Amino acid sequence: MLAQEVLLPDTPRPAEFVEALAKGLAVLECFDATHPEMTLSEIARRVGLSPAAARRSLITLATLGYVGQTAKRFHLKPKVMTLGSGFYFAARIDELLLPELRQIVDKHGDAASVATLDGHDVIYIAHHSTQRARRASAVVGARYPAHATSLGRVLLAGLADEALDRYFETVEPVALTARTVTSKEELRRIVWKVRELGYATTVDQLDYGITALAVPVRTPDGRTLAALNSSGYSGLVTADQMVAERLQDLRMAATRIAAASARVPALAAVLGSD
Numbered sequence: 001m002l003a004q005e006v007l008l009p010d011t012p013r014p015a016e017f018v019e020a021l022a023k024g025l026a027v028l029e030c031f032d033a034t035h036p037e038m039t040l041s042e043i044a045r046r047v048g049l050s051p052a053a054a055r056r057s058l059i060t061l062a063t064l065g066y067v068g069q070t071a072k073r074f075h076l077k078p079k080v081m082t083l084g085s086g087f088y089f090a091a092r093i094d095e096l097l098l099p100e101l102r103q104i105v106d107k108h109g110d111a112a113s114v115a116t117l118d119g120h121d122v123i124y125i126a127h128h129s130t131q132r133a134r135r136a137s138a139v140v141g142a143r144y145p146a147h148a149t150s151l152g153r154v155l156l157a158g159l160a161d162e163a164l165d166r167y168f169e170t171v172e173p174v175a176l177t178a179r180t181v182t183s184k185e186e187l188r189r190i191v192w193k194v195r196e197l198g199y200a201t202t203v204d205q206l207d208y209g210i211t212a213l214a215v216p217v218r219t220p221d222g223r224t225l226a227a228l229n230s231s232g233y234s235g236l237v238t239a240d241q242m243v244a245e246r247l248q249d250l251r252m253a254a255t256r257i258a259a260a261s262a263r264v265p266a267l268a269a270v271l272g273s274d
Helices: 003-007 019-029 040-047 051-064 078-090 098-108 150-157 161-170 184-197 239-263 265-271
Strands: 037-039 067-070 073-076 111-118 121-129 143-145 200-203 210-218 224-233
Touching: 019 040, 019 051, 037 040, 040 051, 051 067, 098 111, 098 121, 098 224, 098 239, 111 150, 121 150, 150 184, 150 200, 150 210, 150 224, 161 184, 184 200, 200 239, 210 239, 224 239, 224 265, 239 265
Parallel strands: none
Antiparallel strands: 037 073, 067 073, 111 121, 111 224, 121 143, 200 210, 210 224
8 A cells, every 4th residue: 555545535534534644644654665765746746745735744754853854855764663663562562473473483484474454455563584585575564465465365355245345446456476466356266265265375476486374363253353474485385385384383373363362452453353
């Protein structure tokens, strides 16, 4: 989801919705790995604001210490990390999620992650890995198109039918590799199959060299809170091997994470149960 989608006019908003705050958050979100610094006009165009509105947001954010400026280019400042760290510690990610991911990685190697759905994307809320480079970064806070990830397909499978229909009505799947499935009809069939199986596998969908297996983290009544995955290098491990060797461990870890969310309201909120 692009940052400017925060400002879409047809998005339902309560009477108390603060437009200026939404614009300021959209400005913060428009910075990423491919846009680490931008001019005022670039920010305005990326967020979908007038230059005057973008400038007001930038002045406010700069005054608060979240944004800096070098010559005519703006960039984020370290204070931005305090926004994410509050979430991280309030939800007790280090205490409740990372031990599960470390256990998976210690046993199977490679990497493990937990993610939630935000619009058309997944957002990584916890990650542990022995891997270095050679692949798309899965750091905490990273977001990727749901259609191209095992995590995303599990989360889409957990949506109610109406919500899933809305997703397919609005998404425009993009090919990230030559193997990325972009046909909505085929993606819908894949999601239905994930519902049936209770897990999703992907091979070279998000990036070349990534094979992944994901399972849902569910409440006792079957509602999907988040998704948990294990991923490795294509060529070194196949999807079938992952299912045979890792599926049971992932499901057990997902059950423990769901139980932890039932005990810790902050984690439950992060995983989407509120």
